[in-house]
Amino acid sequence: MDATVIQKRRIRKLANYFHGVEVGQQVTVGIPVTPENQSRLQSIGFDKLAEGETILPRVIGPITRFNADGKEKIRRDLEKETCYRSQEWKRQEWRGKGETEEVMDWVDIPYKRYPREHIPAPSVELTCVINAEAQRLVIAPAFAYAENSELLLHTVNLFLEVFQEAHILGENRQPVRLPTLKRLSWHVLPPGEQPWEQLKKGLITDSGELKGLQ
Known part of the structure; x- marks a missing residue:
């Protein structure tokens, strides 16, 4: 299953990782069940990882502690x-x-x-499901995307604390395929005055377009 995967210790802004996701679009954070992460899944509370099995993750760090107990500000x-x-x-x-x-x-x-x-605990629960491709996943509830969604941000960081990665899924628990970013490089012009005919050779293509924007 190809999916957009966030691999960080923690993120602070959703917009940096949800390029192309429209406001209000339903997204789900999850992770496929693999032999490599099965023991970690069981350490946070899963038993047999049967479909429908739902748990509140055990505390293993500050994010899971806030998720379970809340915190004081x-x-x-x-x-x-x-x-x-x-x-x-x-x-x-x-x-x-x-x-x-x-x-x-x-x-x-x-x-x-x-x-x-006292800030109440988000109490985000994780559920074991099987998608249309017969793949077993562990997912959080779906949320409507918004750049300032504290609950969605918390859920991503919950997965990052437990699994060191978070997969972005959409409707029907299918991967959200985000557009590939194309980064444009800027070229710094040398100091001093230069005639336009000389500058044009480095900036304009033969077809009349700016170089680097093709």
């Missing part, structure tokens, strides 16, 4: 609040006749900190 834009932490405190307790005994208590110590905002 420090709100430095707000005023600090008073919080308390428990601390062990040893003291001498009188026992009479000038005798004391060391005892241990727990006390609450006040301190100031910025408020915390």
